[in-house]
Amino acid sequence: MPEHTRNKEEKNKILKYISVIIVLIVLASAAFVYFNGLNSSSKKANTIIVTDDIGRNVTIKLPVTRVVSMDPSNTQMMYAIGAGNLVVADTSYDWWPSNATSLPKVEMDNGTASVEQVVSFKPNLVLATTIQSTAIIDQLKNLSIPVLVLEPQNISDIYRDMYILGNVTDHQSGAIKEINYMKNYISNIHQKVENYQKVSVLYMLWPDPIYTVGPGSFINDIINTANGYNIASNLSSPYPIIGNETIVSDNPQAIIVDNGTGISNISYFQSNPIWQNISAVKDSRVLFLNYTESNEMNEPGPLTIYAVQIVAEFLYPQAFT
Amino acid sequence: MKGKTFFISFSLVILTIFDFLISVAIGPVHISLNSIISVFYDKIFGFNYSWTYYVIIFYIRMPRVILALLVGSILGLSGLIAQTIFRNPLGDPYLTGVSSGAALGAAIGFLISPFLVTPLAFSFAMLAVGITFSISRTDGEVKAEILILSGISVSFLFSAVASYLIYLKVYNLRGVLFWLLGGLYGANWNEDFWLFIAALIIFPILIYFTRELDIILLGDEEAKSLGVNTGRVKSIVIILSSLITSLAVSLTGIIGFIGLVSPHIGRKIFGESHRYLIFTAPLIGANLLLISDTIARSSPQGEIPVGIITSFIGSPLLIYLLYRRRKI
Amino acid sequence: MIKLKNISVRYGKNQILSNINLEVKEGENLIIMGPNGSGKTTLLKSMMGLIHFEGEIEIDGRNIRSFSRSEIARYISYVPQIFTTPFSFTVKEFVSMGLYRKKRDYWDEENDIEEALKITNIYDLKDKYINKISGGELQKCLIARALVQDSEFISMDEPMSHLDVKAVLEISSIIASLSSKGKGIIIVSHDVNIIKNLNGNILLLKNGNISFLGKEDNPDFVRSLETVFEVKVHKNNDIYYFTKL
Numbered sequence: 001m002p003e004h005t006r007n008k009e010e011k012n013k014i015l016k017y018i019s020v021i022i023v024l025i026v027l028a029s030a031a032f033v034y035f036n037g038l039n040s041s042s043k044k045a046n047t048i049i050v051t052d053d054i055g056r057n058v059t060i061k062l063p064v065t066r067v068v069s070m071d072p073s074n075t076q077m078m079y080a081i082g083a084g085n086l087v088v089a090d091t092s093y094d095w096w097p098s099n100a101t102s103l104p105k106v107e108m109d110n111g112t113a114s115v116e117q118v119v120s121f122k123p124n125l126v127l128a129t130t131i132q133s134t135a136i137i138d139q140l141k142n143l144s145i146p147v148l149v150l151e152p153q154n155i156s157d158i159y160r161d162m163y164i165l166g167n168v169t170d171h172q173s174g175a176i177k178e179i180n181y182m183k184n185y186i187s188n189i190h191q192k193v194e195n196y197q198k199v200s201v202l203y204m205l206w207p208d209p210i211y212t213v214g215p216g217s218f219i220n221d222i223i224n225t226a227n228g229y230n231i232a233s234n235l236s237s238p239y240p241i242i243g244n245e246t247i248v249s250d251n252p253q254a255i256i257v258d259n260g261t262g263i264s265n266i267s268y269f270q271s272n273p274i275w276q277n278i279s280a281v282k283d284s285r286v287l288f289l290n291y292t293e294s295n296e297m298n299e300p301g302p303l304t305i306y307a308v309q310i311v312a313e314f315l316y317p318q319a320f321t
Numbered sequence: 322m323k324g325k326t327f328f329i330s331f332s333l334v335i336l337t338i339f340d341f342l343i344s345v346a347i348g349p350v351h352i353s354l355n356s357i358i359s360v361f362y363d364k365i366f367g368f369n370y371s372w373t374y375y376v377i378i379f380y381i382r383m384p385r386v387i388l389a390l391l392v393g394s395i396l397g398l399s400g401l402i403a404q405t406i407f408r409n410p411l412g413d414p415y416l417t418g419v420s421s422g423a424a425l426g427a428a429i430g431f432l433i434s435p436f437l438v439t440p441l442a443f444s445f446a447m448l449a450v451g452i453t454f455s456i457s458r459t460d461g462e463v464k465a466e467i468l469i470l471s472g473i474s475v476s477f478l479f480s481a482v483a484s485y486l487i488y489l490k491v492y493n494l495r496g497v498l499f500w501l502l503g504g505l506y507g508a509n510w511n512e513d514f515w516l517f518i519a520a521l522i523i524f525p526i527l528i529y530f531t532r533e534l535d536i537i538l539l540g541d542e543e544a545k546s547l548g549v550n551t552g553r554v555k556s557i558v559i560i561l562s563s564l565i566t567s568l569a570v571s572l573t574g575i576i577g578f579i580g581l582v583s584p585h586i587g588r589k590i591f592g593e594s595h596r597y598l599i600f601t602a603p604l605i606g607a608n609l610l611l612i613s614d615t616i617a618r619s620s621p622q623g624e625i626p627v628g629i630i631t632s633f634i635g636s637p638l639l640i641y642l643l644y645r646r647r648k649i
Numbered sequence: 650m651i652k653l654k655n656i657s658v659r660y661g662k663n664q665i666l667s668n669i670n671l672e673v674k675e676g677e678n679l680i681i682m683g684p685n686g687s688g689k690t691t692l693l694k695s696m697m698g699l700i701h702f703e704g705e706i707e708i709d710g711r712n713i714r715s716f717s718r719s720e721i722a723r724y725i726s727y728v729p730q731i732f733t734t735p736f737s738f739t740v741k742e743f744v745s746m747g748l749y750r751k752k753r754d755y756w757d758e759e760n761d762i763e764e765a766l767k768i769t770n771i772y773d774l775k776d777k778y779i780n781k782i783s784g785g786e787l788q789k790c791l792i793a794r795a796l797v798q799d800s801e802f803i804s805m806d807e808p809m810s811h812l813d814v815k816a817v818l819e820i821s822s823i824i825a826s827l828s829s830k831g832k833g834i835i836i837v838s839h840d841v842n843i844i845k846n847l848n849g850n851i852l853l854l855k856n857g858n859i860s861f862l863g864k865e866d867n868p869d870f871v872r873s874l875e876t877v878f879e880v881k882v883h884k885n886n887d888i889y890y891f892t893k894l
Contacts (some may be wrong), residue, residue, distance in 0.1 A: 206496050207435050209506035209624060239495065240623040243506070245382045249350040249373055260493065262434040272509075273380045277372055536746050538736050542699050543729055548722030548750030586783055592778065593736040617709065 020052045050164050053147045053157065054130065059145045062171050065124045068106060068118055073299040074127035074150055075100050078159070080302035081166050082174030089121045095295065096303065115139045125168065152300035153238075154221035155186065155308075178302060185305040186225060189312045192319040198229040199315045202252040202280070205239070207261045210247070218300050219307075226311035228254070244274055252277055254285040254315055259294035287314045326597060329590060333604045335388070340608055344386045344615040350377055385508035385618070388572070389611040390506070391516045393579055395569045397606020398527060399562035400580030401587070401598055405534045408553055409467050411583030414580040417472045417559065422449025423481035423570045427500050428486040431493055439501065439571045446567035449479050463555040464541075502626030507615050512572050523537045523565045527599070530558055534595045577628045579606045581636065582635040589642040609635060650674050650694060650800070652864050658691050658857075665691045666702070666857040675801055678834045678849025682841065684878055687854040689837040690730075693804050697725055717792035725835075726795035728805040731787055740782070740790055741766070741775040743757070747797030762858035765796040769823055778812065785816025793821060802833040809840060841874065841889045853877045 036220055046062040051118040069075040069090045078087050079097050087103060094100040104121065106113045115136055118126060121124075126140055129151040137147045148168070152158045159179045164177025196282050213219040213230065217238035223230045231250040232242050255278075257263050269275040280286055289297060289310070296307040313320050334440045346354055352374050360378060363370035396414055404412030415421075426445030456471040459465055487497050532596030536544045544551050570576075583606035584598060590596035613630040653671040657664070660686045673679050676889060695702040698713045698721055706713040708724050716724075721785045726747065745762050766772040769789040788808055795803045808824070809817045825846040826833050834847060844851060844865050853861035853873050861873035874882050880891040 206493055208438070209499060211493075211496065211502060235623050236621075237623065241506070243349050243497070243618055243624055245348050245350045245377045245618075248376050248381065251373065262436060274376055274509075277376065532746075532749060535738070535742070536749060539746075542694065543727065545699055545718050546697055546722060546727030546729075547746055547794075548719035548727075550718045588737070592742075593738050594742045 006123045015025050034282045034302065050168060051159065052146070052164070053151045053153075054149045056149065057146055058146050058166055060125055060148075062168075062170070066121065066123045066125070068121050068123040068126045069094075070106055070108070070113055070118075070126065070128040070132055071128070072096070072295070073152070073301045074101075076168070076299065076301035076303060077150070077162050077165055078127070080178045081162055081169075081171045082178075083165065083169040085170045086169055089118075090212045095292075106243060115143075119143060119145065121295070130155045137296075153216060153218055155182075155225060155300075155304060158300050158304060159180070182302065186308055189305075189308055190225060190227070193227040193312050193316045196227065196316050196319065198227060199254050200229045200231050201254040201256060201311075201315065202242070202247060202250075202251065203256045203258070204230050204261055204263075207263060210244070211239055212242045214238050219297055222297065222304065222307050222311055225308050226315060228311060228315050248274060248278065253279045253283070254287070254316065256279040256311065257289065258297070259289050259291050264288045285314075326591060330597065330601060331582050333601060333608075337608055338602060339613075340611050341386060344389070344611055345378065345382050347615055347619055348377065348382055349621070352377065356634055360610060363476050363561075367459070370558070382511070384513050386611060387513045388516070389614040390578065390607040391520060392569045392573050393583075393607035393610030394603035395516075395520060395565050395606075396576065396580040396610070397583035397587075397603040398524065398599070399566045400582075400606070401595075401602040402527065402534070402558055402562045403580070403582035405538055405595070406463075406559055407469055408538060408540070409465070409469065411581070414562065415570075415575070417451045417563050418449030418475040418479060419446045419563055419566050419570055420575045420576055421476040421483065422446040423567065424501060424575065425449075425479045425483040425486070426559070426571070427574070428483045428497060430603040431497050431500070432486065434497075441602075442569055443571035445479070445563065446570060449475050450560070450563040450567065455564075458556070461552040462541075463552060463559065468559075499626055500574040502628040503574035503631075504617070504624065504627050505516050505573050505616070506624060507572065516568060516572065519565055523561050524603075527558060527563055531553055531595045531599050533591075534558070534599070538593065574626075575628065576610065576631060578631045578635045579610050582639045583609060585639055586642055588636050589645075609638075622633065650707075650708060652707040652710075653696065653704070654707070654736060656692075656695060656706065657701075657703045658688070658695055658700065664857055666695070666836060668704075669857075669859060671852070671859075671862070673802070673833065673835060673850075676831050676833050678828055678836070678848060679848055680844060680848050681835070681837045681854065682839070682877075683854035683860075687877075688857040689854055692805055692854065693806055693835065693837050697721060697727060697804065700728075704805060716722045719750040722798060722800065724800055725796040725802040725804055726800040728788075728791045728795050728803060728808055730806045731784055731791075737780050739776050739778055740771060743779050743790055744775075744793045744797055747794040748798075750798060750800075761797050761799070765793040768796060768826075769793040770819070777865075785812050785820065788816065788820055791824070792820070792827075796827070802835055803827065804835040806837045807839060808836070809838065809843070820880045845887060 014185045066088045070093045075090045089104045092105045126147045150161045162175045166172045205215045212232045214232045214235040231252050269281040294301040360374045399414035423442040423446040426441035427438050430441040453472045453475045456469040536549050584602040587598045587601040613626050617625045617627040619632045651738045656669040659668040694700045771789045855877045860877050
């Protein structure tokens with residue numbers, strides 16, 4: 001057989017194989033698409049679209065049965081509305097209620113969670129705050145796991161977020177009950193203190209430099225609700241640094257010291273010439289929050305009512321006797 | 322030329338005094354010059370004085386302004402020494418691992434307690450310098466190229482550990498970031514006093530080596546042929562300047578750019594000879610940091626990390642001087 | 650007197666110098682020549698204790714290893730090859746560095762500096778910056794600095810390379826006049842004709858070994874020159890020139 005004819009025949013053979021393979025692939029994918037389509041259309045579930053705290057419209061398939069919470073505040077709201085049994089995993093920072101501490105943990109320390117680990121809990125809803133990077137939220141979304149970003153910036157945000165969670169988890173009545181309970185609790189406190197002259201207060205998050213809470217921050221709303229006057233409420237950011245000079249010239253009547261500062265004794269202020277003549281220090285009106293109290297202050301949710309109470313009782317002890 | 326050099330040096334001293342007075346008078350709380358004078362007058366002569374103004378001026382502004390002068394001059398001088406010893410215009414007082422060591426110490430401090438930030442930053446800065454130095458010292462000689470490379474390696478190692486801790490463990494991210502960018506918010510008379518004592522001991526020793534620094538610029542072989550014991554001089558000078566830089570950094574965080582830019586500005590005005598630079602580089606550093614810090618603390622939005630301001634002021638100044646060429 | 654006994658220098662596996670024995674007496678000159686890579690500069694540097702060597706070097710009968718840097722600087726000064734990035738010192742600042750070994754605090758010794766500047770014809774340049782002057786002028790600064798250092802010997806590493814003809818003539822006459830005043834010159838040179846101006850022992854190096862050590866009038870000199878440089882040597886009107894073998 002001449003050389004060129006043999007080559008030609010081999011070429012034809014290869015072409016034949018390739019076309020067979022292509023036909024097989026096309027058939028297989030057609031079948032896959034067909035059965036898959038059949039599958040999803042037959043099980044077409046109800047969906048709900050909600051707008052979360054950063055303005056995203058999130059489509060969630062109902063019913064929601066497995067929830068991963070990536071923030072203590074979200075976990076607490078879930079339990080408070082009676083949907084705590086749906087939470088299948090939370091974080092190592094969770095401390096309330098005690099049931100929440102025994103759940104499997106999403107490992108994330110301070111950084112972001114691992115997508116793989118979150119997926120392994122097979123959630124049909126993930127709750128997160130803006131601490132999580134948008135990359136993770138997008139990745140979960142691509143895996144058709146909806147992510148709700150719930151991060152209340154003030155007390156009324158808590159009510160709204162609880163209401164959203166109630167709708168999503170089919171616990172509407174539990175949510176409404178909790179919201180009313182909180183509203184009553186807070187308005188009771190508010191009535192007791194609202195007629196006193198406002199006490200000026202400095203909230204100390206970190207000592208060096210002094211981080212405090214400014215307008216738009218959650219703790220600022222707690223102080224306002226407790227009828228206090230936050231001396232940093234005219235600064236420009238929610239968590240500003242406040243200069244020593246400003247503190248001395250504003251001369252706050254009371255100081256609340258967060259547990260994270262590591263300061264737990266008034267001698268810290270009394271030994272420092274900058275602080276020792278400030279009204280709050282002279283009058284010993286300095287509140288050192290313990291670990292639990294600091295958590296209540298920093299985690300928007302059902303426990304916020306106690307934070308309001310702590311601040312109100314500290315600023316106006318005469319109203320609670 | 323001599324007269325002109327003297328005149329510029331003299332103006333620099335006057336400028337420093339002027340900056341000092343201006344900075345004490347400026348701050349987020351407006352206090353008129355009149356009130357400042359009367360507060361001191363009333364205090365000294367036992368009259369009733371405004372306690373608020375007194376505290377702001379005497380306990381908040383003055384310690385801070387003096388800290389700015391001290392740290393600025395420390396960074397200016399150690400920057401000069403780094404550029405000379407490394408024979409590299411990119412030399413920087415942090416090159417021996419000071420900054421990344423301090424960053425790691427500070428990160429650990431932020432994890433444990435805010436009151437451990439300074440002592441840990443200092444210890445880790447010295448640890449990093451010690452490692453860098455022991456790697457690069459062979460047969461009593463310190464080779465500039467090896468010192469730079471080992472400084473960079475040690476820096477990366479410490480930074481990696483610091484980043485790991487900051488990223489995964491430290492909750493107060495803003496606090497760490499603010500510390501890393503540097504700030505003089507923590508100033509008090511106590512810190513000023515100890516830093517001043519340290520400078521009072523270390524500066525004269527560094528100034529004693531002015532002639533050696535000139536000659537070391539020519540390179541090891543030439544310096545030796547002229548009679549300089551390069552190994553000994555370099556070791557003493559690097560260790561002392563790293564020590565005092567570590568002290569400054571542990572108190573104020575990592576303030577960038579002052580150490581790099583001050584010697585360059587000095588050089589553009591006075592030439593290469595250390596007999597002027599050894600005094601003018603620290604003076605320029607002191608003024609740069611003082612002006613930057615006054616801006617940083619007087620901002621209506623609350624305090625800004627001073628490292629951001631130093632770069633904002635320092636780089637255009639350096640670019641201008643590079644562009645203009647030395648005229649004297 | 651500098652005495653080298655069995656000096657060997659190695660960089661890694663490369664043997665740069667092997668078993669060099671040599672003596673240079675006070676006031677004598679030594680001209681070191683050889684092809685590229687023959688170890689000329691290495692020999693010069695090891696004589697000043699600037700690089701690590703095996704063997705013994707004695708200065709006035711004392712081991713060089715027991716000398717401090719300033720003691721060596723008193724004995725021998727160094728005119729290196731011109732560095733590429735000079736720093737912006739003024740000529741006077743630069744020259745005054747030679748005083749370091751005598752007096753750490755050297756800025757007051759105006760007389761020594763001015764004399765050296767005059768000998769090397771750069772007095773008018775004294776306030777110029779050394780990065781703004783020509784190569785020949787910089788070479789003179791280096792020589793002035795070595796003069797200020799006031800040592801028994803001045804060692805020079807190819808002081809005439811990279812210079813234009815006029816500068817070469819000027820520098821070689823400065824070197825000749827220094828020698829005539831009793832300074833010992835140890836010079837590494839490419840140019841054989843330097844021996845016209847400078848009397849002294851000639852050392853021919855090849856591959857780290859001494860091929861010839863002696864005066865110009867030694868009958869072996871021309872032949873050694875030919876074997877070391879692998880050329881044919883001619884002499885016309887006291888000037889050496891070369892052609893291919």
